[in-house]
Amino acid sequence: MRGALGGPRVLLRRLREVMAEPVSAQDRLDKIVVLIAANMVAEVCSVYVLRVDQTLELYATEGLNRDAVHLTVMRVDEGLVGHVAREAESLALSDAQAHPEFAYRPETGEEVYNSFLGVPILRAGNTLGVLVVQNRARRTYTEEEIEALQTTAMVLAEMIASGELTALAKPGAEPAIRRPLHLKGVALADGLGLGHVVLHEPRVKVTNVIADDVVKETARLDAAIGKLRHSIDVMLEDDGLAKAGEHRDILEAYRMFAHDRGWMHKMREAVLSGLTAEGAVERVQSDTRARMMRASDPYLRERLHDLDDLANRLLRELTGRNRGPEREALPENAILVARNMSPAALLDYDRSRIRGLVLEEGGTTSHVTIVARALGIAAVGQVENAAGLADPGDPMIVDGQAGEVHLRPPGDVEEAYAEKVRFRARRQAQYAALRTRPSVTKDGVHVDLHLNAGLLVDLPHIAETGAAGIGLFRTELQFMIASAFPRISEQLKLYRAVLDAAGDRPVTFRTLDIGGDKVLPYMRTVEEENPALGWRAIRLGLDRPGLLRSQVRALLRAGSGRELRLMFPMVAAVDEFDRARAIVERELTHLRKHGHGLPEKVFVGAMVEVPSLLFQLDEILSRADFLSVGSNDLVQFLYAADRSNVRVADRFDPLSPPALRAFRMVAEAGLRHGKPVTLCGELASRPLEAVALAALGYRALSVSPAAIGPVKAMMLELDVSAARRILLPMLEDHSGTADPRAALTAFAKASGLPL
Structure with missing residues (x-):
């Protein structure tokens, strides 16, 4: 761009001076379009701002009829300006009126101009407006001129984002940056x-986009890129990540992006046009984001997160905030x-x-x-x-x-x-009024409602909700929020506090369920292809017996003089339960030997989460004192549907016949052996699903604190016998057309159940 006032660097310096002047927003915009037109040797420069109603309003112009400012409005699907806004891409034409999307607006007087260059005004990939230059002559705009106008648009983006232009707008026509x-x-x-x-x-906020010294900014950019590449190389050389696998492929793709010559070239070009290193990263990533957000290829859209993260890392290197947010x-x-x-x-x-x-x-x-x-x-x-x-x-x-x-x-x-x-x-107040009422159905069936908990902050909910106890205490949460492995004394303090808060109500502690996606920040992680199916929960505990023993010892000491209930997660085979129970017996012997107080009684149970245990129910119930169904994992494994993967997590209904038959197997086995069975997954926290569980024979559910009120209100109105008559025949229907959810929904509506 070789205009009368010099190149883009000169323009950016002049723009910085205008931005610093104590003038109104309209005067500032008017001066900006004059500067750009002169620098570009263009007869016209116009700024259109995207409004909350998704139309584009002419906010300033040099060369067109100034009476059209704030009067000319067009839709984003209308005209060349609308095309630039809609596609978030620059458009350069030597004969604009020949373009099929050209829209004639007589009030602007632009029919005499043939050449058109429009660039989107972008911020974080979102379109805020359009910056346009026009010439009478049929002119081919160079790549350098397009690049320079895109760089200039960054300054306008920050002006719009600051809210400065809002005062110029009519109510309901404010700039879209602040739109609801x-x-x-x-x-x-x-x-x-x-x-x-x-x-x-x-996001790292870039406050200074206009460079004073381009050579210095280029050196800063190159140095930051070098540090970024080095940090990624270090990650890849980590012993835990060195083995091949999906995680390795992801990091290799990440390194590929960091070494991409096109990405680097665009940022260097942006710096040479007069931007700071930070401004260059911001501008290139905003352009990239705008394109990828509009891509139809889902793979490309997923890679946007990688590029966003890469750009943010680079900005942190440049701003000195590389230790994280x-x-x-x-x-x-x-x-x-x-x-x-x-x-x-x-x-x-x-x-x-x-x-x-x-x-x-x-x-x-x-x-x-x-x-x-x-x-x-x-x-x-x-x-x-x-x-x-x-x-x-x-x-x-x-x-x-x-x-x-x-x-x-x-x-x-x-x-x-x-x-x-x-x-x-008000509704919570109604639930609170039910706090002291026993959870008994209309036909006299007791269904105890327990709490799922895992932190001290959960303990007041026991009294607030009137829960029958804590059906699942997730002990791993204490480990996950700690900066180092909690000592036995720290664990002991927590477990005693939980038992004290519960008073005479039972508490079931689940031993550590770590691994998979529950990573301890201070514990060396092992990368796995399928972490949900890998080294986690009881598997990790049995392979690291010192870890499990220290927790069991803390639990047994906390339960001194009272009943203690503990259960092991993700038991897949009876042998695993036997080995885990042997650790409990060994720790009891240790405590007796050293004169520590012991629990009055220790109940040891297993969680039914792995489908293999469905076919060992008689064996496990001959050993365990109770079972607890973890519906989240059991459904995940039954359907081979990763619950953390949004594409498949909700594909299978837990109220479908296969899942309900599995739940019924456990309830009936518990009844045969005279052993209590609880369901403690999130499934029980939804009233309709709780109807199904009661009909299947569950007489104890463990739910989130917020669900106690709604589930109890439903239970008080439920006729379990009637629900069983609706549900159980559907589990014997092998036509493949049974829809228990629809049937139970209709039953609940007909029965007036509050769902």
Whole structure:
């Protein structure tokens, strides 16, 4: 670009001066289009801004009729400007009027101009507007000129994103950067959350985009790229990742992106046009993001996350924040927004301030979802581009029941949800009134409702809900939030606190269920092709007996003078249970020998999660004191459907005949042997599914704290005998057409059950 005022660097410096002037937003825009037109040797320069109603409004022009400013409005499916906005790609034409999408607007007076160059104004891949230059002559715009105009558009993007132009807009026609968005996802955890956005992995904010010294910025960019490549090489050389496998392929692809010459060339070109190294990374990634978000190929869209992460890592190198995102103090009503996150990451936040969780991924039975439910946090998953659309501090509403998210909601929506919150509070008060009532059905069947828990913060829920006890205490959560392996004394303190809080109500402790996707940050991990089917839970405990023994010892000491119930997760064979129970006996002997107090009675049980145990029920029940069905994993393994994979997690219905037959097998085996059987998966927390479980013979369910009220309210109105008459014949129907969910839904409606 060789214009009258020099190249793009000169233009950017002039733009910086204009941006610093104490003038109105309109005056600033007017000066900017004059500068660009002069620099580009163009007769016309115009800025169109995308509005909340998805139309484009002319905000400033040099060369067209100025009376058309704020009057000319076009749809995104209309004209060349609409084409640029819609496709988020530059468009250069030497004969614009010959293009099939050319739209004539007489009020602008642009019919005399033949050449057209339009570039999208992008931020984080989202289109904010269009920047256009035009010439009378039929001119071919060079790659250098297109590149320079794209660079200039970055400055306008920051101006629009700052909200400076909002004052120029009519109500209802504000710039789209602040537009309300209604986003659909998948309901993960029930509840309503009203608050403000906190990005779990915040984008590095680029504040200075205009370079003072291009040579210096090029050197900074090259140095940061070198450090980034080195850090990826170090990751790949790690012993735990050295073996071949899917994880290795992913990291190799990651390294390929980091060494991609095209990516590097684009960033260097952006620096040479006058941007800082940070501005160049931001601009190139914004362009890449805009293209990939519109790609139809799902593989390319998935790779967008890799490139986003790579760009953010590079920005952290450039800004000196390469240790990772700094955790800022949470506002009083935080809505966490993330691509995905681990349970440990969620637990790392001040939970008293979190009102909601929004994930771009996340399945209904993923572990972070289970923790969110336990903490009473409304959560919605599979919200596309949530982290790219939201800015820190944006108002947001999370509807964990409908699976919807409202970003920057208008006043009427906010007030409607505020009323919903008040209604839910009244309903919770009604549930609280049931707290002391026994959970007995209309036909006199006792179905005890226990809590699923895992943290000290869960303990007050025992009294608040009137739960019969804790049916599942997930001991691994203490390990996941700790910075080092908890000592026996620390474990002992927690387990005693749990038993004290429960009083005379039973507590069932599950031994460590780590491995798979539950990784301890201080424990060396072993990469596996299929971690859910790999070295985890009881398998890890038996191979590392010192780990299991220390936990069992802490549990036995905590249970001194009282009854203690402990169970082993993911038992696949009777031999595993025998070996684990032998460890309990060995620790009891050790405590007796050293004069420690012992529990009055120790009940040892197994979790039924692995389908192989369905065919060893008589053998396991001859050894175990009780069984507990982990429906999340059992359904996952029955259908070979990874519950953390959003493509298949919800493909199979747990109320389908195969799953219900498996649940019935366990309940009937427990009855035959006179041993108690509980179901402690998330399935029991949903009232309709609880109807099915009661009909199958389950007389103890362990549910999330928030589910106690709704499930008890349903149980009080349920006729179990009537439900059995509906459900059991369907399990004997081998036609393949039985639909238990539909039948139970109709039964519940006819019976007036509160679901």
